[in-house]
Amino acid sequence: MNYDFRAIEKKWQKRWDIEKPFKAIDFHPTKPKYYVLYEFYNISGNLHMGHLKGTVPADALARYKRFQGYNVLFPIGGDAFGLPAENAAIKKGINPHDFVRDGMKRVIEQSKALGLSFDYDRTICTSSPDYYKWTQWIFLQFLKHGKAYKKRGFVNFCPNCQTVLSNEDSQGGKCDRCGGEVVQKERLVWYLKMKEYSDRLLGNIERINMSENLKEAQRNWIGKSEGMQVAFDIFNSNNQKVGQVEIFTTCIETIYGITFLVLAPEHELVEKLKEHIKNIDEVEKYKEKTALRSEFDRKSNVKEKTGCKLEGLYVLNPINNSKVPLYLADFILAGYGTGAAMAVPSHDQRDFEFAEVFGIPKIQVIEGDCSKMAVEKKEYIEKNSKMLNSAEFTGIPVREAKKKIAEKIEKMGIGKKVINYSMADWSFTRQRYWGEPFPIVFCEHCGVVPLDEKTLPLVLPETKDYLPNENGDSPLSKIADFVNCKCPKCGRNARRETDTMPNWAGSSWYWLRYCDPHNDKALADFEKLKYWGSVDCYTGGTEHITRHVLYAFFWQNFLYEIGVVPTRDPFKRKMGSGLILDDTGKKMSKSSANGVSPLEVIEKYGTDVARLHLHFLGGYEDNTPWTYDGITGITSFLDRVWALQDIVKGDGVSVEHRIELNKLIKKIGENLEDLKLNTCISSFMIFVKKIREDGFITKGELRAFLVLLNPLAPHITSEIFERVFGTQILDEKWPDYDEKYLLEDNINLPIQINGKLKQVIPAKRDISQEELMNLLFDKYPEICSKDEPLKKIIFVPNKIVNIIK
């Protein structure tokens, strides 16, 4: 009889839907917990091939752990606020609520069609009020604990579309919608104090099990660097001290080489010392010019150095009292360090280029050829070059000098060691409709007033006008019923905050909600959070992984510190799945229109085939070039598995197969743990080949085999199991293997002569060196004979022997 995948897969999916065998049980009395998380779906359309790649290994792990006796939490949900719904609303006039409702329904149905064993009763959606109630609640906690503040800041704005854009929507300084130039607009922005969590985030990165690749990207993002902050006194043209400027440097060893100081154009000292600056008009002009350039522009393109001297001012280098001129330059970023830097053209390439443009002299303080380019830190530290022109430090190696100069500066009281982070506070404001409203009211008398937590959620009002106004204010600002309200404190007329939270808000705590998704008293019950604990294995794509995981760490740390969650670490392990590539090696995506839908593959070949085929093509973390080529290898494999029911003979495990079976059990267990599905599949194929050669499989063997294969191909194995055994495969236990049946009695032993393979000879297992040599002399004199002088024998039991003649 043939294997009718359509009927069988539908049968089991329906059954799982009704019987709900994958429900996670809170506080299970006997089973230990295991939490498998797949990143929730971005609600934008249909599931794509990337989802097949990402979800199936997680599903296989969850199913495997259930067989092992774990109480598994494997939930799913939708990340629904943000652009896709909003774009659909603006372009097609669809209500975002409807868009999300339909999208959620679709991806849940499709998940079931992929045979994914989620606990669908825990499904959450970030744009539903009973979820974002708690996103708003968390924001209020940030505010209450002084971790949220409002400040003027710059946002991306498209003058053409008259809308504010996120960084992702304005990449390369171009508007994602119309392609026009994006400008920076200053406005009041909510920030979360993420920067002060830098070291704690580095701790999370240290503790999590994640590829070095991803860890490094995150450390990079945080950008920790150790250096010194040094104060320089500022003087006017009459040699009167008029102020002080602090600079940050990681190269204190070059302090004797300073020939100028640079401030960011926005630096506050310009305003303060205005009266002493002789060319103030020129300075103001330069400031204006650089302000026109967007933050993005300044950061991403290495440009010709521009700047402007502050005439009438100079500073003294505190180490040697030399007079140093002061410049403004836009290669100095206001947001990093102190917004001011000491410039040493001989030992910093940027300073070198600036000095060339402005004709500033250079002083070399470390050995090397500084004539054409700066000799930079990496080079001179590596070589440990000697110091030059540096008073008492001249002649000593730079590594030693670095320490001593730092000590001297600290002793003199002009500077101290500091640590800087390039990560900034999180700008937490968007001027869009489709996001969480801030539970904040502005009152003329009381100022910024948070809503009473009991009144949450503050529901996002309905509208038909999804575009921001001409000032870039959020569409909420046009809804008078929403904006005008009473101050919760004094009861007088007040206005609501009309900005909304960024897309990332809802995804920064969602794994916690799964532990208790219907709770209306807390974001999740503390005891349930304690029971489910950290996510044991978190899988998903790598696209926004750096930021998402850092945001997740940040929120979890904060919630831990205020006593809401029981641990600092949201995830024990994070796996990032590779991309799906098309046949030209490009990333498969909707936008490049080269996508093949997993639903199409399922329609043609069935879910089990689709699951196996894609994962046979490559490892979880590797990029996988999609192709239909080779899919027949999988279909015929499953046909052969199906045909096993016809050759069942005898009970228990046969002597003929027990070694193969035990090896298979060991291998599949280990590989599932590592999400290595491709090597699992090949082991299954090898096993089936052996069974077919022998022409029979016992009941015991088939039973174990089906359980092992079930995590990868759940439908066909469930069906065969029911047909042969009359019971449910999900009630089975994961089979154990016995160490003593992992090794064959007879082995093939490779014999090397002088390190080169000569022959592979059959021998009994655990043969000793002496026995082996006698065997060789006796039966294989052509390999090596008794009379020959042998220099050395390297004997690795059961592995190899290498004879050196």
Add this chain to the structure above:
RNA sequence: GCGAGUGUGGCGGAAUGGUAGACGCACGGGACUUAAAAUCCCGAGGAUGAAAGUCCGUGAGGGUUCGACUCCCUCCACUCGCACCA
């Protein structure tokens, strides 16, 4: 520019320092068939040879080792991330 990762047949890819190329596709040969499809069996890294075999071979070049895809050094290519971060 900086950082991380990757580099193995015609293709996708396997290999705790111990038989490189498992498993699969494509390919060649055979069986079944009037024929084809499907299915089943066999073969196969390259060079050379009638064959047994011999030599070469995991991006390139060195090194450590009895033995290196695997460890170390130098270089090249590709991918990803960051990028005027002082």
